[in-house]
Amino acid sequence: MLDAIISTRELLGRVDELLRTQRVIGPVRRDVPDATPPVRWFYEPVSSARQLDLGFAYCVYSPKQYLLPPRETLLEFHRTPDGFSARPVSDAQPTALIGVHPCDLHALVTLDRAFSHNGDDEHYQARRRRLLIVGVDCGKPCTPGVYCADMRANVADEGFDVMLQPLGAGADVERFGVRFGSPRGRAWLEAGGGCERPTAADERAADAWQERKEASFGRTLTTAHEDLPAMMARSYDSLIWEATARRCYSCGSCNLVCPTCYCFDVHDELDLSLQEGRRCREWDGCQLQDFALVAGGHNFRSKAAARLRHRLMRKSKWIGERTGGKGCVGCARCDRACTARISTVEIYNQLAEEV
Amino acid sequence: MKPRIAIFSLTSCEGCSLAILELENELLDLLGAVEIVNFREGMTERSWDIDVGFVDGAVSTPEDEREVTRYRACCKTLVAIGACACLGGVNTLKNRQEMESYRTYVYGERARWFPTTDARPISAVVKVDYELPGCPMNNREFLRLVKCLLAGVPFALPNYAVCVECKKAGNLCLYERGQMCLGPVTRAGCNAICPHYGSKCEACRGLLGAEALAAARLNMREIWKVDEERVLADLRLYGAYQGDGSKP
Structure with a gap:
């Protein structure tokens, strides 16, 4: 059921209205002549709604950097005669994220849960509270190799303030079907007076669009989504980890491009005066050699095979068990980022064949 | 007492030494925290009473060997800076060629005036306490090491790709x-x-x-x-x- 209909022109007008008071992030197309295909999309700040390309295939990076930046300052401290004093630092600013596909919406839900698990992470939540999320549905697999349908992440019913469904076909979509996910989303979109009531014909068009979408997504995993955690539990001692890890650089690219990877490292930086400094956090990754290095010099995952297994266990089983969100949304960014061409799906299917 | 710092150059372009001078925004703070007592790129005075010596360049001649041995003897802490000092760097390309052929190629008929050896990182000749690799070294990483030394906390290079x-x-x-x-x-x-x-x-x-x-x-x-x-x-x-x- 649709809540409203809005024309592309009215929608872009509403985005331009947002730009008067806040930062707007969305898919921006970049030409890359020496890549195949010669175009990529990135989530970037825009200064006009027309810079957004809502018909994008996929963004190279997920939007997680706008909630969990690659590097951030958590607090600043300075020494005092009797110790030190510290004050929290936050760069949270009102932001609208326009144009998020269902896979990344699921991933944002996972992050929300991870950063409210065992108490709120104030730096994350300060950004989250100020974030308006506008999803846009994808009508077909954005690129070969994705397995979002296998992970039940190609359709999203939560994680957005507004969800847009392109009506009609082709690149120049003139109208969107709208579902509201929050009163805030509804208030923003309806304020312009450009929302229309959906007609019976609109509802039929939207249903037909969803049917075409469902039919266009194939399946590549041989294990059903609900059986994946149990299958992985049986695969813990498989020799496939060792065999696959021979090709692994432990470069961590899979972690860093993953929309549900949220591990970080915290360290202190000092000024030359040694009187002032800041506590910073940065993205970390479980594939990196020193990730599991602890005091005393022991590394409890010193081999690439153990780290590879750990990542896939997290993606298929552990993150889900801990947060209730999806550990993997099937976007295949990890597979595309891997210069050793290690394929997550291939590993899952090989393991399934074995057990 | 501020730590006494020296910056030396062996066979190299001295770009890593220059990278220190390029810390324009931090240079005054740096000079507030340390005293530079020997630096060919930056001053005429020379002192050999040194706490921390930074060395760029590879060991590539008999003179380099003598020099780096002297640095080691005069510096309580010795730091290799840049790809040449840490790895041997581009200088090591000559190691794969015949010595007579590259000496003649570079110095012509005066080749015998310029004795040379295989190019080596300075750790091949003397004990090195820290390494800041890169061509040139990253001067932010240099600052981070200086701050670690001043604060007496451990310094480590990133151990990832x-x-x-x-x-x-x-x-x-x-x-x-x-x-x-x-x-x-x-x-x-x-x-x-x-x-x-x-x-x-x-x-x-x-x-x-x-x-x-x-x-x-x-x-x-x-x-x-x-x-x-x-x-x-x-x-x-x-x-x-x-x-x-x-x-x-």
Whole structure:
């Protein structure tokens, strides 16, 4: 059921209205002549709604950097005669994220849960509270190799303030079907007076669009989504980890491009005066050699095979068990980022064949 | 008492020494925290009572050997800065050629005036306490080491690949643009500056370890079908020195 209909022109007008008071992030197309295909999309700040390309295939990076930046300052401290004093630092600013596909919406839900698990992470939540999320549905697999349908992440019913469904076909979509996910989303979109009531014909068009979408997504995993955690539990001692890890650089690219990877490292930086400094956090990754290095010099995952297994266990089983969100949304960014061409799906299917 | 600092140069372009002078915004704070007592690029005075000595350049001549031995004797802490001092750097390209042929090529009929040896990292000659690799070294990393030394806390280089910093910078992977970047096997710490500006990583900060290198051998052959000789040529640009006398 649709809540409203809005024309592309009215929608872009509403985005331009947002730009008067806040930062707007969305898919921006970049030409890359020496890549195949010669175009990529990135989530970037825009200064006009027309810079957004809502018909994008996929963004190279997920939007997680706008909630969990690659590097951030958590607090600043300075020494005092009797110790030190510290004050929290936050760069949270009102932001609208326009144009998020269902896979990344699921991933944002996972992050929300991870950063409210065992108490709120104030730096994350300060950004989250100020974030308006506008999803846009994808009508077909954005690129070969994705397995979002296998992970039940190609359709999203939560994680957005507004969800847009392109009506009609082709690149120049003139109208969107709208579902509201929050009163805030509804208030923003309806304020312009450009929302229309959906007609019976609109509802039929939207249903037909969803049917075409469902039919266009194939399946590549041989294990059903609900059986994946149990299958992985049986695969813990498989020799496939060792065999696959021979090709692994432990470069961590899979972690860093993953929309549900949220591990970080915290360290202190000092000024030359040694009187002032800041506590910073940065993205970390479980594939990196020193990730599991602890005091005393022991590394409890010193081999690439153990780290590879750990990542896939997290993606298929552990993150889900801990947060209730999806550990993997099937976007295949990890597979595309891997210069050793290690394929997550291939590993899952090989393991399934074995057990 | 402020720590007494010296900056020395062996066979190199001295770009790493210059990188210290390029810390324009921090230079006054730096001089507030340390005293520079010997620095050919920056001053005429010379003192040999030194707490921390920074050395750029490779050991490439008998004179370099004598010099670096003197630095070691005069400096309580000795730091190798830059690819030449840490790895041997581009100077080591000559190690794969006949000595007479490169000496004549460079110095012509006066070659005998300029005795030379294989180029080596300074750790091949004297004990080195810290290394700041890169061509040039990253002067932010230099500052980080200085602050660690001042505060008396441990210093360590990043023990992960350039890919980490490249992803944090939001770059499109150069493999997607058909370039065989050495980022996956190279130690980070440069903020992936070369890939960020579209040039593949050339491993000027040295290789990460045996596991990554073994993976590279497999992947270059089986996934990317690249001629092994071509990859080795890339790796030799900064890393031709192997320490065991072998010529990779």
